[in-house]
Amino acid sequence: MSDGQYSGVTDTTYGSETSRPDGEVLLSIRNLRTRFVTEDGDVPAVNGVSFEVRRGEVLSVVGESGSGKSVTAMSILGLLPSTARIEADHMLWRGESLLNAGENRMRQVRGGEIAMIFQDPLSALNPVHKVGRQIAEMILIHESVSKKEAESRAVDMLDLVGIPQAASRAGMYPHEFSGGMRQRAMIAMAIACSPDLLIADEPTTALDVTVQAQVLEVLLRLKDELNSAILLITHDLGVVAGISDRVMVMYAGRQAEVGSTDQVFYRTRHPYTLGLMRSLPRLDDVGSEPLMPITGAPPSLLRLPTGCAFHPRCPLAGERCSKDVPDLNSGGLGHHPSACFYADEVSGDSAGLAGGRA
Amino acid sequence: MTITPSSLPSAGGVAGPTDGPGGPGAAGISDVGAATSSWREFWRRYRKNKMAVVALVLLIVLIILAVFADQIAPYRFDERPLTKTTAPSWDHLFGTDQIGRDIFSRVIYGARISLRIGILATVISVVIGVVAGAVSGFFGGWVDTIISRFVDVFLSIPYIVLAVSIAAVMGRSENTVIIVLGFTGWLAIQRVVRSSFLQLKELEFVEAATALGYGRWRIMFRHILPNALQPVIVYSAIAVGSAILAEAALSFLGAGPVDPTPAWGLMVFTAKGRLKPAPYELFFPAVAIVITVLAFLLIGDGLRDALDPKMKNRS
Numbered sequence: 001m002s003d004g005q006y007s008g009v010t011d012t013t014y015g016s017e018t019s020r021p022d023g024e025v026l027l028s029i030r031n032l033r034t035r036f037v038t039e040d041g042d043v044p045a046v047n048g049v050s051f052e053v054r055r056g057e058v059l060s061v062v063g064e065s066g067s068g069k070s071v072t073a074m075s076i077l078g079l080l081p082s083t084a085r086i087e088a089d090h091m092l093w094r095g096e097s098l099l100n101a102g103e104n105r106m107r108q109v110r111g112g113e114i115a116m117i118f119q120d121p122l123s124a125l126n127p128v129h130k131v132g133r134q135i136a137e138m139i140l141i142h143e144s145v146s147k148k149e150a151e152s153r154a155v156d157m158l159d160l161v162g163i164p165q166a167a168s169r170a171g172m173y174p175h176e177f178s179g180g181m182r183q184r185a186m187i188a189m190a191i192a193c194s195p196d197l198l199i200a201d202e203p204t205t206a207l208d209v210t211v212q213a214q215v216l217e218v219l220l221r222l223k224d225e226l227n228s229a230i231l232l233i234t235h236d237l238g239v240v241a242g243i244s245d246r247v248m249v250m251y252a253g254r255q256a257e258v259g260s261t262d263q264v265f266y267r268t269r270h271p272y273t274l275g276l277m278r279s280l281p282r283l284d285d286v287g288s289e290p291l292m293p294i295t296g297a298p299p300s301l302l303r304l305p306t307g308c309a310f311h312p313r314c315p316l317a318g319e320r321c322s323k324d325v326p327d328l329n330s331g332g333l334g335h336h337p338s339a340c341f342y343a344d345e346v347s348g349d350s351a352g353l354a355g356g357r358a
Numbered sequence: 359m360t361i362t363p364s365s366l367p368s369a370g371g372v373a374g375p376t377d378g379p380g381g382p383g384a385a386g387i388s389d390v391g392a393a394t395s396s397w398r399e400f401w402r403r404y405r406k407n408k409m410a411v412v413a414l415v416l417l418i419v420l421i422i423l424a425v426f427a428d429q430i431a432p433y434r435f436d437e438r439p440l441t442k443t444t445a446p447s448w449d450h451l452f453g454t455d456q457i458g459r460d461i462f463s464r465v466i467y468g469a470r471i472s473l474r475i476g477i478l479a480t481v482i483s484v485v486i487g488v489v490a491g492a493v494s495g496f497f498g499g500w501v502d503t504i505i506s507r508f509v510d511v512f513l514s515i516p517y518i519v520l521a522v523s524i525a526a527v528m529g530r531s532e533n534t535v536i537i538v539l540g541f542t543g544w545l546a547i548q549r550v551v552r553s554s555f556l557q558l559k560e561l562e563f564v565e566a567a568t569a570l571g572y573g574r575w576r577i578m579f580r581h582i583l584p585n586a587l588q589p590v591i592v593y594s595a596i597a598v599g600s601a602i603l604a605e606a607a608l609s610f611l612g613a614g615p616v617d618p619t620p621a622w623g624l625m626v627f628t629a630k631g632r633l634k635p636a637p638y639e640l641f642f643p644a645v646a647i648v649i650t651v652l653a654f655l656l657i658g659d660g661l662r663d664a665l666d667p668k669m670k671n672r673s
Binding site for chain 1: 396566568572576580581585
């Protein structure tokens with residue numbers, strides 16, 4: 001059942017091999033700005049984010065809590081509370097704008113074309129309905145099939161995600177499942193209608209490490225079987241390195257760095273990415289170097305620092321950083337995009353943790 | 359009962375009947391096929407409350423009496439085998455009332471009326487209360503404001519006053535009592551359901567249901583409502599008892615059913631002036647009220663024990 005494909009930070013080959021830069025553009029977002037209207041003023045949770053997701057790829061969105069990664073995903077599906085204001089130059093789903101899609105169309109998209117997997121499968125499954133019935137309901141809503149057919153497909157789905165004795169498991173309630181099985185059931189539900197894009201919001205955070213690997217393997221296998229794409233939201237760099245093709249690092253609602261997994265891990269061009277990686281323990285490098293946490297705390301979105309939001313915590317920060325806001329072009333041309341004026345000074349192989357300014 | 363540290367880190371979920379002391383997944387992977395049917399599980403837990411089981415037996419007896427009153431009762435409720443009151447005897451187990459009707463028969467027919475009033479009034483209350491509570495809790499905003507203020511206003515009018523006024527307009531009858539109790543009883547249920555919805559709609563499975571493309575009404579009634587029903591079920595059992603008690607109170611105040619109707623409350627009311635010469639006229643219907651109301655309260659108790667999520671994983 002278990003696999004050797006996922007073994008932590010250093011295993012980046014798996015991701016880069018499966019890169020498919022020529023796949024169909026499924027999702028294209030240009031200059032997404034999502035803010036929340038509160039009594040204390042507008043909170044710019046996402047501030048000018050642009051990216052594309054192509055068929056067949058795994059795009060990881062990485063960042064601390066409050067960096068805007070979940071809000072980005074929620075903005076796509078229109079799942080935010082009514083206090084949210086979503087604006088963008090465009091937000092296209094297979095060429096169709098989602099920004100002014102009606103509620104009925106959005107309901108088709110949700111679950112049918114873009115499905116979401118949540119962090120905590122226990123609270124994301126309804127405690128009072130049997131697992132098989134929950135999956136069948138999903139199929140019944142999006143497709144015109146008979147109840148019987150939906151139920152037998154639900155069992156197939158459970159089987160597909162690797163739940164043993166799927167037929168009898170389908171008749172059980174979520175609380176009778178173990179943590180890993182719940183997440184698999186959640187995945188089974190999400191893929192029941194063969195969506196083109198799976199948004200996985202920290203799908204493994206609530207699971208223990210051995211189960212994490214299995215769940216990720218299931219996700220990757222299904223992505224290939226369905227020929228879909230995955231938008232993976234996580235703060236776990238180990239997971240990112242293990243399965244993603246491309247990585248987008250976010251900080252305080254903006255993109256810090258975007259590139260292939262290899263580029264971001266081995267030729268890091270943003271001090272924040274470097275900081276994230278240095279604060280991560282490495283299993284294969286015991287004792288040689290102490291962990292280096294990023295000093296300070298993420299800024300309040302209500303009172304963002306002037307200039308680059310990261311500059312108060314940044315070891316490379318210069319005079320310019322507190323005045324001008326860098327964008328993805330600020331790192332200079334000829335490299336993968338980085339929103340840092342001193343991108344060239346971020347030393348290369350951060351996955352090897354050699355870097356720093358020195 | 360203390361919370362052991364080992365039970366804390368696992369507490370990932372909040373959603374209803376889930377985490378027991380054993381933490382998530384305690385149900386184990388090994389017991390495939392051991393999924394006990396939820397009804398059997400429910401009965402297993404209900405059975406532990408002995409008083410509730412006794413109450414359930416009592417209720418079944420009452421239902422049988424009510425349904426087969428024509429066959430069981432020796433006389434019709436308005437039949438007058440004698441012309442005056444007599445003390446209990448082998449011919450008339452509970453005695454006869456002022457105009458010679460057999461009290462035993464009338465108490466049996468009374469079960470029919472009390473259960474009908476109690477159950478129908480509760481059904482009306484639950485249907486209105488659940489829909490109103492679900493709508494105001496789920497949608498919030500001005501819808502909630504209107505419904506909740508309406509409830510506040512009606513809760514501040516004593517239902518007795520309301521009942522007497524409605525009875526004055528509609529005339530005194532069993533159905534008036536049912537309508538009065540039904541249309542006042544839903545107010546409390548609206549509050550219970552509303553607060554459950556306010557809490558439940560923030561949970562992740564509701565968000566997940568939205569993310570899966572489910573419509574609002576489906577989320578409301580198929581996904582949130584079943585999670586909010588437990589307190590309603592418990593409350594309903596108790597509400598049937600209260601409705602029966604309320605019928606007695608209304609009859610006592612002269613706002614209930616009128617004479618030949620063998621309503622227990624009415625029988626107590628008519629007997630109250632002759633407590634000294636004929637205490638049995640008051641005693642037997644009063645005991646019937648007490649037993650019936652008590653039975654419903656105890657059943658409510660048993661339901662709560664059986665449905666309480668905290669008891670879920672107890673063996």
